Amino acid sequence: MNPPFPKHLVSTKFSPPRIGAKYVTRAGLLAQLQRNRHCRLALVTGSAGYGKTTLLAQWRKACIKASAEVVWLSLTADEKGYADFCTALFAAMQRVGIPVEMDLPLDGTSTAGTDSAVAVIVEAAVGLSKDLYLMIDDYHHVEALHAHKFIQKLVDQGPGNLHLVIGSRLTPPLSLSRLRMMDQLVEIDSAGLPFDLAETRAFVDENLGPGKLNADDLTLIHELTCGWPSCIQLIIIMLRNRPDARAVLGDLIWRSSDLQAYLSEEVMAQLPAELAGFAEALSIFRRFNAPLAREITGNAHAADLLERMEDEHLLISRVDSDDRTAWYRFHPLLGEFLATRLARRETGAVRELHRRASRWFAAHGLLAEAVRHASAGEDVEFAASVIERAAPATWSLEYLGPTLNLLERLPEETLLSHQRLLFIACLTVALTTRAARAEAWLAHLHANARSADPEIARSLPLIHAAIAFQQDDTQPMIDLLEPLRDDAIDNPFLQYLLLAELCAAYAAAGRYAEARRLFNLHPVPPADRNHDMALVAQATRAATILLEGNAREAERESAGLLTRSVQAVGRHSISANICASVLADAYYELDRIDDARETIANRPGLLHSSGPDVMIRTALCRARLELLQESPDAALAFLQQQTAHLRGMRQIRAVAHMLAEQVKVLLLKSDHAGALETLGLLDEIVQGHPTARGAQAEIPGIAALAGARVHRHTDPEKALYLLRITRSHAEAHGRGRPGALADLLSAIVLAEQGRDDEAHGYLARAVEAARRLGLVRTFVDEGAAAGKLLAKMVRERKLEGATLQYAMELLEKFPDCSLSEGLEGNARRSGASKLQPVLTPRELEILSLVGEAMSNKRIAIALDITIETVKWNLRNIFSKLGMSSRYDAMIWARKQDLIR
Secondary structure (H helix, E strand, C coil), X not given: CCCCCCCCCCHHHHCCCCCCCCXXXXXXXXXXXXXXXXXXXXXXXXXXXXXXXXXXXXXXXXHHHCCCEEEEEECCHHHCCHHHHHHHHHHHHHHCCCCCCCCCCCCCCCHHHHHHHHHHHHHHHHCCCCCEEEEEECHHHCCCHXXXXXXXXXXXXXXXXXXXXXXXXXXXXXXXXHHHHCCCEEEXXXXXXXXXXXXXXXXXXXXXXXXXXXXXXXXXXHHHHCCXXXXXXXXXXXXXXXXXXXXXXXXXXXXXXHHHHHHHHHXXXXXXXXXXXXXXXXXXXXXXXXXXXXXXXXXCCHHHHHHXXXXXXXXXXXXXXXXXXXXXXXXXXXXXHXXXXXXXXXXXXXXXXXXXXXXXHHHCCCHHHHHHHHHHCCCHHHHHHHHHCCCHHHCCHHHHHHHHHHHCCCCHHXXXXXXXXXXXXHHHHHHCCCHHHHHHHHHHHHHCHHXXXXXXXXXXXXXXXXXXXXXXXXXXXXXXXXXXXXXXXXXXXXXXXHHHHHHHHHHHCCCHHHHHHHHHHCCCCHHHCCCHXXXXXXXXXXXXXXXXXXXXXXXXXXXXXXXHHHHHHCCCCHHHHHHHHHHHHHHHHCCCHHHHHHHHCCCCHHHHCCCHHHHHHHHHHHHHHHHHHCCHHHHHHXXXXXXXXXXXXXXXXXXXXXXXXXXXXXXXXXXXXXXXXXXXXHHHHHHHCCCCCHXXXXXXXXXXXXXXXXXXXXXXXXHHHHHHHHHHHHHHCCCHHHHHHHHHHHHHHHHHCCCHHHHHHHHHHHHHHHHHHCCCHHHHCCHHHHHHHHHXXXXXXXXXXXXXXXXXXXXXXXXXXXXXXXXXXXXXXXXCCCXXXXXXXXXXXXXXXXXXXXCHHHHHHHHCCCHHHHHHHXXXXXXXXXXXXXXXXXXXXHHCCCCC
């Protein structure tokens, strides 16, 4: 028998490091590996700390459970040579009992010796009656060419049951193209390794405890880290040691000394000086490519260096673009780290980098980036000239940020001397809640209208309309824009701005048919679907649908549009903000609470610097989520804070909404005196705006609804009178939700007065509106009184057909289980077999995953909800079905053909 391999190899090389109990199962990636388990080679490549080893360890466990034989080898720099590599690999196979005792020349110079070594492993695999997985972690340590040839031959010559799994920071120099063509290669790289939001949440909950971070903080962490697992781990350690750090989380993350040390030691220390300096210079960019890198660094080998950075997974990723050039961006945290190092250079050198960049971008027609870098390089004259000579066809919302930055640096006399620059500046501030400043500049534009560019002169009403929109004065918008409605405007930016503004104005006036007709007459062509102002126009149309009250259609319209907006123009763009506010409101109404919370998480612009309706929708949604998930006090504190902010912005209609919501919360707290005092503030607003037009005309209806809540028990007749005012305003402006709510509250008040017949008439109309529009929380938020009245109506057969079915589905949403139990008991007595338990789509979705033997945690990850939400839904299911086990509930659903 040949002698065994050296015993000096430490045993930890032959099993993965312990990953502990508090880790996240990478369900999606493991499923990808499982689907491709037949492949000869699985390649997992990514930067340091991206979870390669953890993923391989989880895959190893899954393979062992499937009765496969698994050989594990963790490499170090000691195995960079061929002999050391082979010695370690053979020893790893011996550790699991695979007989590879042999005496071979391992100097790598003998082709016959390499072939013999490969043959030994192949024969060992052939002798097994099951699959054999060779898992080699940290393969980037291997430098010997003969070692790579050895692995290549093993992949090419191995039997069908031999599978190699390689984890590496670098893509190994193997022939991969043929394997791809033969469907014998599965690849997971830096684009696939980061956590998604659900995995980030699960990881944080496992390590800090469920509910320790709110949705805003979780989303912020996920955005800043882009799902980088090791970085999230460092943040968790920081938060565990310093809970107070939550208050300044975004600022502390990239300044964390642990993170700085990690980036220095694990990323930058591995780079030669030339590449490190090259990367630092590129940190000034949001995106970069090879020609740009060559221009600003002066390095003729820029393309080679970028290719090397990509091959070595240096925390850079490709960016989608319309041209064929490969564009890249740094991971945000690495970008911040590199920018901090760059800032230590002489100020003039950094300024010069920006100036070179601005001229390159300008020469290539990328004007927003040209202006941004010219401003950063303190070259304001060049920035002004770029905007001034920009072709109207190139105008976009991308100008807003750079233009605002430029305006802070540009002398006003320079601005006033350039008419086109002044026009764009005026439009920019008008669109970003700075109406007073826009009005002053607009006066100057009017004074020089005769000598101005004809297109600018014709477009001044658009600026007036933008100012009126920010001031919530929508009737003048219609007066200004209707004469332009059918004009042919060559500038697409201005064309879609007109479309968005007029659509918003029509919606505010309740003229929904005309808003829809706008898009029939001026459809957005496919080529412009992702134009940033066209996206704003499309988002405004989705907001119009929601304002009319149709939550289902608004959700369908805005969900895909939000994804497109984020991909095309960014998460914090105007169109993304409008869509997010619409989608969150629709999700809340449809009782998709977790989805609503996630949609508005870490989007401060929605509450502080958006249009009036966006701020109103978001603030109301946020307050109601605080009420549901936190407490009435938390909801009240948020509403008071937002009220003060909106008062400062002089958004009176928004303030009225906040005060009305405060009345509702105060009544829930049984603080009638506080509610009466707040109602007084609301009445003052009504009295101060007796002839409000446009969007502000809804203020009396808002106040009347709040007054009805306050007077419901003390003066029912006054409450009914106020609800008639609310309904009248809702009907006048075509607002479906407040109309349905007014009917529902009227029914409750009438029922409490013993006027059942009248109550049933109002409630029937409210339920029919709810069925048509998809309203859920409008009913559920009114609590037990609404639930009892609805249950009574169903029991007494006051509804029929689809309206009855919807009423039953609504009843299932009420938290008081006795309602549904009473309903079922009555149904049994009357022989109405149709009144069987009704499960919501989310409950059926959860039951279908229960049928796949998923744990609560796996279900939470799969559906992107919290584990508490899974448990809550299961409790509801058990209560509805009168069962106590997941298995029984799943069997019942299958028998009913509700799940497979």
